[in-house]
Every structure is written in structure tokens, then in C-alpha cells.
Amino acid sequence: MSHAKVLPLLEPAEGQGVVPCCPPVTERPMTADEAETAARMFKALGDPVRLRLFSAVASHEGGEACVCDISDVGVSQPTVSHHLKKLKEAGLLTSERRGTWVYYRVEPSVLAAMGQLLVGAPAAA
Secondary structure: OOOOOOOOOOOOOOOOOOOOOOOOOOOOOOOHHHHHHHHHHHHHHOOHHHHHHHHHHHHOHHHEEEHHHHOOOOOOHHHHHHHHHHHHHOOOOEEEEEOOEEEEEOOHHHHHHHHHHOOOOOOOO
16 A cells, blocks of 8 residues: 655646746857856756766656665765766755755756757748
């Protein structure tokens, strides 16, 4: 028997869709601020351990993962904590402490913004 509590999904308020950090690279040149934001996100994902942790959280059932469930990435627990901190600082993860454990979540808007950034122009027919 599971004691897991199912939380409702929150829909964005009307008129508040996902706002990407930056325009698609094919739309126009980025401003310095936009480039800084995008570079911070991609730099954080440029480390294989961070990319594995990000993927583990993003693909975990329910869209969030306890640090206890994702720490098996071949490095020590303090190193896992360091990498999770870097992912949070880059705005890629959020966290919530529940008792002794910390749960991490990838905000859907982050995935949408990163995907939108790399969307190419439609191919000419």
C-alpha cells in the first residue's frame, strides 16, 4: 500500500504561458543578458555528472526525485550535493526539504525554454 500523496498539477494563469529565457537562436541575435542566461544553463549541463542528475530528476516518476533516489552517479554524496547546487544556481532545478530529505524538480518552463532556444527555422518546402 502506498502512502504517496498525489498533488494536483498547476496550470499557468491565463495569459501567463511559458516565457523562454531567450529567443530561438534562429530568430535574432541574443542580447548580452540573454546570452549570459543561456550560457549559465548550458554550462551547468556541460558536466556529465550534472547532466545525469538533471536527466534523473526530469525523468523520475512524478516529475520530482528525492536526492536519495538519484545519488548513484559514480561520485560521492558531497559531490552530488555540489552538482545539484550548481544546477539550482543555474535555474535548472528547484528543491524542497521534506524531513531529512531534499526533493528536486525540473520546472516545466525550464524544459520548454531550453527547447525553444534551440528550435530551428522551419525548412523551406
